[in-house]
Amino acid sequence: xxxxxxTAYRRRLAIGALxxxxxxxxxxxxxxxTDAGSTGDTGTDGVKPIKIALxxxxxGNIWRKQMEASFEATAKANPDYVSDFKVVNSxxxxxxxxxxxxSLVLEGYDAIIIDAASPTALNGAIQEACDVGVTVVVxxxxxTADCAYKVAFDYETxxxxxxxxxxxxxxxxxxxxxxxxxxxxxxxxxxxxxxTSVLSKYPDMKIVGEVYGEFTESTAQQEVAKxxxxxxxxxxxxxxxxxxxxTLDAFLQAGTSPLPVIIQGNSGQGLEGWxxxxxxxxxxxxxxxxxxxxxxxxxxWLSWMLINDQNDASTLPDKTVYAPLLIIPEExxxxxxxxxxxxxxxxxxxxxxxxxxxxxxxxxxxxxLQDEPLPPTS
Numbered sequence: 001x002x003x004x005x006x007t008a009y010r011r012r013l014a015i016g017a018l019x020x021x022x023x024x025x026x027x028x029x030x031x032x033x034t035d036a037g038s039t040g041d042t043g044t045d046g047v048k049p050i051k052i053a054l055x056x057x058x059x060g061n062i063w064r065k066q067m068e069a070s071f072e073a074t075a076k077a078n079p080d081y082v083s084d085f086k087v088v089n090s091x092x093x094x095x096x097x098x099x100x101x102x103s104l105v106l107e108g109y110d111a112i113i114i115d116a117a118s119p120t121a122l123n124g125a126i127q128e129a130c131d132v133g134v135t136v137v138v139x140x141x142x143x144t145a146d147c148a149y150k151v152a153f154d155y156e157t158x159x160x161x162x163x164x165x166x167x168x169x170x171x172x173x174x175x176x177x178x179x180x181x182x183x184x185x186x187x188x189x190x191x192x193x194x195x196t197s198v199l200s201k202y203p204d205m206k207i208v209g210e211v212y213g214e215f216t217e218s219t220a221q222q223e224v225a226k227x228x229x230x231x232x233x234x235x236x237x238x239x240x241x242x243x244x245x246x247t248l249d250a251f252l253q254a255g256t257s258p259l260p261v262i263i264q265g266n267s268g269q270g271l272e273g274w275x276x277x278x279x280x281x282x283x284x285x286x287x288x289x290x291x292x293x294x295x296x297x298x299x300x301w302l303s304w305m306l307i308n309d310q311n312d313a314s315t316l317p318d319k320t321v322y323a324p325l326l327i328i329p330e331e332x333x334x335x336x337x338x339x340x341x342x343x344x345x346x347x348x349x350x351x352x353x354x355x356x357x358x359x360x361x362x363x364x365x366x367x368x369l370q371d372e373p374l375p376p377t378s
Contacts, residue, residue, distance in 0.1 A: 047308040049083040050110045052300060056089040057097045057117035057141070058182070061216040062267065062343050063242045063293055064089075067115070067140070070349065071296035081304050081352070094121035101125040111135040111303035113296065116143040119186050135306050139299040140291065141185045149306060149313075150320040151299045153291045154369045155187055158325055159194025159238075161370070162263045165287050166205075166236040169261050173204035174235030177227075177260070179213045179220050179247050181240040187291075188212075191240050208232055213243035217269055221246030228254050237262040241290035242345060245270030248277070264288035266326060268340035275337050288328035288336075292347040295323045301355035311356050312363060321358050322367035323350075332374055339375035348376055 054071050058064055068087050075085040088104070090097035094117035102125050104112050112129060116122050116138055123145040126136050130147035139151035166176065176199070181188035199205050209231050213220030220243035228234075228250065237247055237260050244264035251259055252273075259277065264270040266288050277284050302321060305313035313321075326346050328336050336346050348354075348371075361367045 067293040098125040113299040155190035156194035163195040163198035217246035224250035241265035266290035271337040297350040324371035
């Protein structure tokens with residue numbers, strides 16, 4: 001059963017925070033952050049600022065770059081909480097990411113947060129880190145090491161939400177193209193599982209093609225353009241974030257008419273394209289959904305809570321806290337399209353207080369899995 005949409009918290013923060021974060025990518029560099037000002041979060045009397053590193057297996061799309069930037073912007077702005085930080089990425093290699101994690105342990109980091117290349121390939125390196133007292137938090141694309149805490153999106157719900165929307169729009173029948181993410185990672189597996197579980201209820205909805213867009217607009221556009229000539233009429237397209245705009249462009253350049261219902265992935269490019277299509281055809285309906293790049297800041301704050309024994313974070317059920325997926329329905333489309341640059345992804349920056357609310361919700365057994373916020377405003 002699809003979990004109902006619910007609006008959680010509308011954060012009234014400056015949209016400039018998104019722009020600052022997007023400009024802050026300094027991959028592979030460390031910074032003490034001592035020249036940055038405090039954000040005004042709660043005081044840190046008697047608690048320890050942490051030395052923290054982010055291990056990212058891939059930064060080849062705008063979501064990943066913005067995710068790294070969110071972490072760095074949060075770390076720089078909070079020197080009372082973060083004494084030193086570093087970002088490394090392994091260019092898609094799980095063995096290289098494992099080696100980098102081992103090096104970060106030797107460099108003396110208190111915490112390592114990891115966007116994992118594989119559910120299992122990093123488990124040995126993660127366990128080694130835990131064994132010497134390093135706090136490990138995996139996030140977004142998860143690893144399964146028992147000692148690691150997790151900051152997760154409910155990606156099965158992601159697939160369920162977009163597939164149910166598509167089924168409703170198409171009246172339960174039609175041909176579907178599935179633009180998937182990166183093969184072999186938990187994000188792609190979970191979204192696909194959620195979406196196909198919904199489609200299985202509609203025998204007249206058929207997946208007639210699948211391509212891997214790698215969560216990247218340009219790759220999605222190329223792969224969709226390649227497969228289109230071999231497909232029958234496509235009535236709807238399921239996507240996996242930061243590929244809806246490229247997918248839309250591929251259909252527009254092919255002159256496809258009628259245009260299928262293409263689920264968008266919260267990128268400025270995709271939302272801009274959706275606005276233009278809707279201006280020409282007011283009856284065109286779709287939605288947009290994606291995870292939030294600011295999950296890296298949630299992982300940072302969870303690490304700080306764990307190391308400082310705050311907010312009962314160590315008692316999290318299954319060692320897991322959820323961050324909400326960000327959904328943009330039609331009524332919020334124009335506001336987000338106006339707020340985002342072409343190469344930005346919709347997000348609300350994560351404060352300590354917000355991360356604490358996620359932890360409390362998880363401990364209470366009522367995690368917030370979805371949100372429909374308007375853009376942050378001053």
